[in-house]
Amino acid sequence: MSTVSPNIVALQMCSGTNPDENMATLANALNKLPAARPLLVCLPEAFLVFSKSGHETLKVAKRISHYKKQLSLLCKKHAIWLNTGTVPEPSKNNKYYAASHLFNEQGECVATYNKMHLFDVDVADKTASYRESDFTQSGDDVVVVATPFGKIGLTVCYDLRFSGLFNALARQGAEIMLVPSAFTVPTGQAHWQPLLTARAIETQCYVVAAAQYGTHQNGRQTYGHSMIISPWGEQLATRENGVGFISGYADLNQLNKIRRDMPVQSHQRFREHLL
Known part of the structure; x- marks a missing residue:
């Protein structure tokens, strides 16, 4: 772990069904941030609301501007960049996007990625069957944004299984990949x-994965194990369980050296077949 002051932190949470309570948890946690700036704070998937049903999440989506204003004010108050994990944004056909916003320290939303791959799977846990597409509208756009920390590529949870997306982000210049997640316990333990x-290794990027952890009010159980991983595949920080921060430093000099020594992207022969 670098002795340099952290420039990235990830908050592991156990979000509940009440968005106001989850916002209060975030506001309290931000009072405990390290002093160094600039600082990027990363939240997990469904940080704002982890509902029992898509109907309940849709109700929150219709009030999302209220919560985005609160997030903007928190960014200005603490002079931080903030990745919101996911919040629900209204879509068509009585659905919502799982939207991952990036705010700057002035409280401006500078990028939005809508979760592309939806979790329609069967899992050996108490929930058993997940059909995210019943209420969630999938996104289409690959999003990379320049920041003081490096070029950030946005992804969400189940996207992690689709290397084509990550390679597309790398080809667009991403240096840091954000993976806010709410992994199930069985799939988390395995994969x-x-x-x-x-x-991290195949794209030669930093990977920052803020996760949900524990047994939630909606009955879901999530794996936790928030991580920051280097472009060489080293675990720079890990929090297996509980609620709290992990921190790390994205060293672009190290990243560029790794890419110079092993220029994987220039060796890639399947560019035209990837997303």
Whole structure:
């Protein structure tokens, strides 16, 4: 772990069904941030509301401007960049996007990525069947944004299984990949760390994965294990359980050296077949 002051932190949460309570948890946590600036704060998927049903999430989506104003004010108050994990944004056909916003320290929303790959799977846990597409509208756009920390590529949770998206982000210049997540316990135990590490190594990017953890009010159980991983595949920070921050430093000099020594992207022969 670098002795340099952190420039990225990820908050592991156990979000509930009440968005106001989740906002209060965030506001309290931000009072405990390290002093160094600039600072990027990363939140997990469904940080704002982890509902029992899509109907309940849709109600929050219709009031999302209220919560985005609160997030903007928090960014200005603490002079931070903030990735919102996901919040619900209204879509067509009585659905919502799982939107991952990036705010700057002036409280401006500078980028939005709508979760592309939707979690329609069966899992050996108490929930058993997940059909995210029943209420969530999938996004289409690959999003990379320049920041003081480096060029950030935005993804969400289940996207982690689709290397084509990560390679597309890398080809667009991404240096830091954000993966806000709410992984199930069985899939997390089996695949979370190997997938995060693989995405970091193959794209030669930092990977920052803020996660949900624990047993939630909606009955879901999530895996936790928030991580920051280097472009060489090293775990720079990990929080297995509980609620709280992990922190790390994205060293672009190290990243560029890794890419110079092993120029993977220039060796890639399947560009035209990838997303």
